[in-house]
Amino acid sequence: MKKPNIPENEAERLAALEAYNILDTIEEEDYDFITQMASSICGTKISLISLIDSDRQWFKSHHGIDVRETPRDLAFCAHAINEPNDVFIVKDARKDERFADNPIVINAPDVIFYAGVPLVSESGHAIGTLCTIDNQPTELTTDQINDLKLLAKQVINLLELRKNKVELEQKQIELEKYFNQNTDLIIICDNDGKIIKANQSSCKFFGHTKLEIVGLEIFNFITNESERELALKRIHESDGISHFHFNNYMENTSGSKHLIQWEANRNQETIFFSGRDISEKHNAEKEKAYNSALLKAQFDVSPIGLALNDAETGTFLDVNDILLEATGYTKSEFLELSYWDLTPKEYEPLETIALQQLDEFGYYKTFRKEYIRKDGTRFPIALTGSLIKINDNDKGKIWSYIEDLTLRNESEEKLRISEETFRGSFEYAGIGMAMIGQNGEWLKVNKKLCEIVGYTEEELVELTFQDITHTEDLEKDLTLLNELISGKRDFYQMQKRYIHKSGSIVYIILSVSVVKDLNGNIMNFVSQIIDITPEKVAQIRVENLLAKNQAVLAASTTVSIIETDLEGTIQSFNKGAENLLGHVATEMVKKGSPAIVHLTSELIEKGRFLSEKFNRKIEGFDIFKTIALEEITDLNEWTYVHKNGEEIPVILNITPIKLQDKVTGFLGIAVDISPLRKAKMDLETVLELTKNQNDRLKNFAYIVSHNLRSHSGNLSLLMKLFTNEKPDLADDEVFKLIQLSTDNLNETVSHLAEVAMLSDNQLKQLQPIELKPVIDKAIATVSSSALEGNVEIINQVDEHIKILGVPAYLDSIILNFLTNGIRYRSEERDSFIKLHIVKSKEYLQLHIEDNGLGIDLKRNKDKMFGMYKTFHKNKDSRGVGLFITKNQIEAIGGFVDLKSTVDEGTTFNIRFQYEKEV
Numbered sequence: 001m002k003k004p005n006i007p008e009n010e011a012e013r014l015a016a017l018e019a020y021n022i023l024d025t026i027e028e029e030d031y032d033f034i035t036q037m038a039s040s041i042c043g044t045k046i047s048l049i050s051l052i053d054s055d056r057q058w059f060k061s062h063h064g065i066d067v068r069e070t071p072r073d074l075a076f077c078a079h080a081i082n083e084p085n086d087v088f089i090v091k092d093a094r095k096d097e098r099f100a101d102n103p104i105v106i107n108a109p110d111v112i113f114y115a116g117v118p119l120v121s122e123s124g125h126a127i128g129t130l131c132t133i134d135n136q137p138t139e140l141t142t143d144q145i146n147d148l149k150l151l152a153k154q155v156i157n158l159l160e161l162r163k164n165k166v167e168l169e170q171k172q173i174e175l176e177k178y179f180n181q182n183t184d185l186i187i188i189c190d191n192d193g194k195i196i197k198a199n200q201s202s203c204k205f206f207g208h209t210k211l212e213i214v215g216l217e218i219f220n221f222i223t224n225e226s227e228r229e230l231a232l233k234r235i236h237e238s239d240g241i242s243h244f245h246f247n248n249y250m251e252n253t254s255g256s257k258h259l260i261q262w263e264a265n266r267n268q269e270t271i272f273f274s275g276r277d278i279s280e281k282h283n284a285e286k287e288k289a290y291n292s293a294l295l296k297a298q299f300d301v302s303p304i305g306l307a308l309n310d311a312e313t314g315t316f317l318d319v320n321d322i323l324l325e326a327t328g329y330t331k332s333e334f335l336e337l338s339y340w341d342l343t344p345k346e347y348e349p350l351e352t353i354a355l356q357q358l359d360e361f362g363y364y365k366t367f368r369k370e371y372i373r374k375d376g377t378r379f380p381i382a383l384t385g386s387l388i389k390i391n392d393n394d395k396g397k398i399w400s401y402i403e404d405l406t407l408r409n410e411s412e413e414k415l416r417i418s419e420e421t422f423r424g425s426f427e428y429a430g431i432g433m434a435m436i437g438q439n440g441e442w443l444k445v446n447k448k449l450c451e452i453v454g455y456t457e458e459e460l461v462e463l464t465f466q467d468i469t470h471t472e473d474l475e476k477d478l479t480l481l482n483e484l485i486s487g488k489r490d491f492y493q494m495q496k497r498y499i500h501k502s503g504s505i506v507y508i509i510l511s512v513s514v515v516k517d518l519n520g521n522i523m524n525f526v527s528q529i530i531d532i533t534p535e536k537v538a539q540i541r542v543e544n545l546l547a548k549n550q551a552v553l554a555a556s557t558t559v560s561i562i563e564t565d566l567e568g569t570i571q572s573f574n575k576g577a578e579n580l581l582g583h584v585a586t587e588m589v590k591k592g593s594p595a596i597v598h599l600t601s602e603l604i605e606k607g608r609f610l611s612e613k614f615n616r617k618i619e620g621f622d623i624f625k626t627i628a629l630e631e632i633t634d635l636n637e638w639t640y641v642h643k644n645g646e647e648i649p650v651i652l653n654i655t656p657i658k659l660q661d662k663v664t665g666f667l668g669i670a671v672d673i674s675p676l677r678k679a680k681m682d683l684e685t686v687l688e689l690t691k692n693q694n695d696r697l698k699n700f701a702y703i704v705s706h707n708l709r710s711h712s713g714n715l716s717l718l719m720k721l722f723t724n725e726k727p728d729l730a731d732d733e734v735f736k737l738i739q740l741s742t743d744n745l746n747e748t749v750s751h752l753a754e755v756a757m758l759s760d761n762q763l764k765q766l767q768p769i770e771l772k773p774v775i776d777k778a779i780a781t782v783s784s785s786a787l788e789g790n791v792e793i794i795n796q797v798d799e800h801i802k803i804l805g806v807p808a809y810l811d812s813i814i815l816n817f818l819t820n821g822i823r824y825r826s827e828e829r830d831s832f833i834k835l836h837i838v839k840s841k842e843y844l845q846l847h848i849e850d851n852g853l854g855i856d857l858k859r860n861k862d863k864m865f866g867m868y869k870t871f872h873k874n875k876d877s878r879g880v881g882l883f884i885t886k887n888q889i890e891a892i893g894g895f896v897d898l899k900s901t902v903d904e905g906t907t908f909n910i911r912f913q914y915e916k917e918v
Helices: 012-020 028-043 076-080 142-180 202-206 225-237 279-301 321-327 346-362 406-427 445-455 472-487 531-549 575-581 599-613 619-627 672-725 727-731 733-758 760-764 773-779 783-789 807-823 857-865 881-891
Strands: 046-050 056-063 069-071 087-089 113-120 126-134 185-190 194-198 243-251 258-268 269-276 305-312 318-320 363-372 377-387 397-403 434-435 440-446 491-499 505-517 522-531 559-564 570-574 638-641 647-659 660-671 766-770 792-794 804-806 831-839 846-851 896-901 905-912
Touching: 012 225, 028 046, 028 056, 028 142, 046 076, 076 087, 076 113, 076 126, 076 570, 113 142, 126 142, 126 346, 126 575, 185 202, 194 225, 225 243, 243 881, 258 279, 279 599, 305 321, 346 363, 346 377, 434 505, 434 531, 440 733, 472 491, 472 522, 559 575, 575 638, 575 647, 575 660, 599 619, 619 647, 619 660, 727 766, 733 831, 766 773, 766 807, 773 783, 773 792, 773 807, 783 792, 783 807, 792 807, 804 807, 804 905, 807 831, 807 846, 807 881, 807 905, 857 896, 881 896
Parallel strands: 792 831
Antiparallel strands: 046 056, 046 126, 056 069, 087 113, 113 126, 185 194, 185 269, 243 258, 258 269, 305 318, 305 397, 363 377, 377 397, 434 440, 434 522, 491 505, 505 522, 559 570, 559 660, 638 647, 647 660, 766 804, 831 846, 846 905, 896 905
């Protein structure tokens, strides 16, 4: 037998398999349907969906065979994954040198013919196969092979859909975690403002528990009655607007009032409020505005002049009118000067002292000096100055107080600091940001935006936003921009597409607001750009995948698929829809709309919501059409109505069917979710029942081991007393056999007590055991029975061989097979039981051969090791021994099978793990 090669990309392949999280899951009808179809199409007895793990092949679905996994080394499928682009076919494994001596070829399940299509994930890795198997040579037609390939694609589709579902559930968990841990106030209300759900921060702020706050009206927390009425009016007038914001003072149960900045997002049935306490910020801004106003007032009425000089050169950087009037210069003339131009030379020592004070203290004390006017005359001044630095590397600037200029220069300096702060936030933002001129030109862009569109800042400022906007999105963008300019809206947000410098499409969410001067005139626009390309590409891929696989999905019996034309007339109604709704396709196709099978109240509610949203009447099939064409996410629960009136909860997805980007119809895919709910309850019941049964079995084992220990101890004591009274019996052969049986019984009871206390972890920690002494002891135990039945037992096992196991289990296993060999001997010939070993690299096989009655495997093979299964008419046959023995073998990592011929004998092949010789 040739072992399968390990693929070069094995680590990546296993990672791709692990990503589906499918291994060791329960059986599912959709996968079983595919294997049934494969056997039906190919005319084979067995079909499998086989996934190749690191050391095994595991069957997600197994048609025609009961096992769920086999070792990887025996798997034909492990060969098939090395040729992921081809169908792997073995017409007759007996003639193929790779498989001729494979145990699953020469033994059950007698694999003669094999055909496997590799299951290739979207990442290009072969994770397993869809295969068909038969016990006789077979040859497939081209059509059968093509159909098998289609079914293999469907398996991958099911795996991808399952993975997407798991990812969606994980995102839901993350959203719930975000909701509960967010420090902002997050509240979900109905359209009347009644609270449906609130996070911990909201409950703590308002002083209510999560149960108490449900049902309260959010606007009742607004302290001012007129503001409360205004907020309610705004909510009701905002129907059809998905996003709005407002600020209000809110009062909690402790009586404290806080200014909350609210952002609100509306969907069909709820309003999502996100609030932030801006009381401190608001108070700080009020104080800052007050201080700015005060400084401006002082600047306007100041009786002294103000001037700003460069500390390094002395050049005047700014001056107020009071000082200009005093010196006689125009402002442009004045700013061409330095303070040295206005200072007579005799005052240079004073200036030197002032500069020293500036360097040491950051300011200089008031001192008297003169300035030279434009006409050459002088005038005395009182001069005070201070040094202003932004950072340690800055040389600084000097504020000089001469008459009346302090406030203006101080205001300009604060403005510059504010601009620096804004510039830092703008440049290093985690999203794209830009300042846009009134004609659409890029005035300034940040690094993130350059990364998103692929242009450098220098390249972008030579363009307009119109130049890189997708032509199909430009009209809507310009319309919203005009509404912003005309004052119809404060900002707008939309999804649109940019054209990347490379020519590729970039999907974004764009938010635009306007910047105005104090007079209300538009200065520029601020744009925020979030790149959503990965999410959008994923959405498009899912839509394409659904369209491409429509024909295959039509064969599903558990997924309802209803196709319509543009007018809503049903064009196809698959078997899954018939099974789910009780209608047959002939009753529905060309005769009605999907609205027939929907709950009327749900349609009315959905129609009302969409009508308000799009400001037009939407009802009947137009509901589904609008959802699909407007790209409204609608993967939600709906209620279907069965032909008999029964209501059925489903998950429904509505998508348009496109041909060359033109919509030709619509597809509604629904899955009945009621069995999932029932299955969960049933599984919990089974798990509880299994736990109770295991506890009872464990208690039974403790009791049995305890009681047997008492009786065996008594028997040993009696034997000892009997020997003391009659010492001459110690040499009697029969007495020796009784003594040996008693000792073996004590040892067996001791082992049974150990087994009763074994945990699962202890069973995994097997110990090395010499096999020959165990067999010799078992032969001695049954020697009287063998002698009576004239059965010769031959132990050909080498004395150096050790296996890994549990002593009690191994004693029981050997003893049971020897007892069976004696019990089912033939009276027509001299009987024997022969034990010998066959080695391999990974394990060894103990062959136990007899020439007894034999077993009819054609009739009994499938129930050989079943509970209470008997194959002969012996009065003491109970059908338990082989069942227990098989479970003991498997518990220590072994495997057992057999060959048998009626009236010729039986050979049991027991595979053990073994400790290799050093």
